[in-house]
Amino acid sequence: MKSVMVTAPNTTEIVEVPEPTAGPRDVLVRIRACGICGSDHMYTMYGGIPPRQGATPLGHEPAGEIVFVGDEVQGAQVGDHVVINPMAASDGIIGSGGAQGAFSPFVVLFDAVAGTHFRVIPNEIPFEVAALNEPMAVARHAVNRSGAKAGEQAVVFGAGPIGLGVLLSLKAKGVEHVVVIDIIPTRLEKALAIGADAVINSAEEDVKARLIELHGEAPPVVGIRDARPATDLYLDAAGAPVVPTTVFGLVKQGARLVIPAVHKKPVEVDFGGLLTTEISIIMSMGYPTEIFEVTDDLIANWQKYQLIISDRFDIADVQRALEVAATPGAADKVMVTLD
Structure with a gap:
């Protein structure tokens, strides 16, 4: 599959990477939307995110749909729409120095626990709004x-x-x-x-x-x-x-x-x-406990939260989306959608 990565200072590329596989304790999520954060531009400027060396996957504001649930996982079904806690990933923070990034078709949540790694949300909440969950937790x-x-x-x-x-x-x-x-x-x-x-x-x-x-x-x-x-x-x-x-x-x-x-x-x-x-x-930094605390209000008032999004791009135009998001005054909240 294709994944957006920082490959050098001020350089991002779409790179071919192996499609992740999930085991009996894991959940596989098809990413349907991912926001662009100011830190994505910072990571790009510096050419990566310590402690990783070389190509670094981007995308840490994801929402998606579960496509595989391991036999040992509880609280999830195939087809559930979810928001994800990037900081809980056992292979490093998703899109912020970890092994995976959410500007990719799939992300696997290893040893997945409902309420820790993901939270199921109503299907009527647009994916692009659900992807606001991470910055709203901040x-x-x-x-x-x-x-x-x-x-x-x-x-x-x-x-x-x-x-x-x-x-x-x-x-x-x-x-x-x-x-x-x-x-x-x-x-x-x-x-x-x-x-x-x-x-x-x-x-x-x-x-x-x-x-x-x-x-x-x-x-x-x-x-x-x-x-x-x-x-x-x-x-x-x-x-x-x-x-x-x-x-x-x-x-x-x-x-x-x-x-x-x-x-x-x-x-x-x-x-x-x-x-x-x-x-x-x-x-104040990050969201030690707030990642899913904010979800209830996002669900209840999603029409208001939707107004925060200023620009929308398809994943095919992700490079342009990153450029717009990094240009002062060009946009407020840029959202990338994936089919």
């Missing part, structure tokens, strides 16, 4: 790390796929009011369609003044002389240095900042100036 982990709860007010910087996933998870947690901030009007329109209570174009509006208007003014405290919005929680899904800098200049005392975004440049922090804010800065 967003859900950030929200879980934040401690978000009903009645709070939150701000999400960045209306890309993770930011929109954070928005959906915040609303699922019962957060009262969520503002999404970005500089691209079409992204802000999408955020409103998905469920944002308000949006701010930070290229055109005063973020601090607008947040005070939307969330009210925090009570004054010793050491903070200017007016601050009553926002409880900020989440950085943009990864731009201006985001934490902006947050540091407007947080009320006791607010939290959660950062699931990858920052490629250092950010200068004036801890002396932040002392009286008692801000909590929380980093």
Whole structure:
């Protein structure tokens, strides 16, 4: 079969590889859709993913259909539609340094356990929406790390796929009011369609003044002389240095900042100036427990999640899909479908 691999720095190729075989404890999945992640571009730039050497398979946001179930596997039948936990694969993380990638017709789940390696989903959920499960788990982990709860007010910087996933998870947690901030009007329109209570174009509006208007003014405290919005929680899904800098200049005392975004440049922090804010800065990476936690909400609200997808390509055009996904501003969430 054919598989998309990183073969050298800034080089991907479609390579012939042996079709995987499954045994009595395994499940074979025909991949029907796989999303492209920003990390796919990073892997390509660096020419692979440690610890693997040489050709490295790509594709870690899969959904598919079970075509073989080993005699010793429980909780699965041929024909079931499934989402997959790439991190649980015993032969390495699927599409992220493991032996298999999901830009391939088939993936085998060795020693497969329902609820650990895969989860069955209703057949009416489109495969392209189901393939959002992995990045949405990243967003859900950030929200879980934040401690978000009903009645709070939150701000999400960045209306890309993770930011929109954070928005959906915040609303699922019962957060009262969520503002999404970005500089691209079409992204802000999408955020409103998905469920944002308000949006701010930070290229055109005063973020601090607008947040005070939307969330009210925090009570004054010793050491903070200017007016601050009553926002409880900020989440950085943009990864731009201006985001934490902006947050540091407007947080009320006791607010939290959660950062699931990858920052490629250092950010200068004036801890002396932040002392009286008692801000909590929380980093968030991956999805230690969230891969199937987010699935219920995805199933219940799949029409909203579907809006996150901006571009669709057939696997025959996967090289073009990877190029579009890697071009800044060209697309938001690119999905590749396989027959």
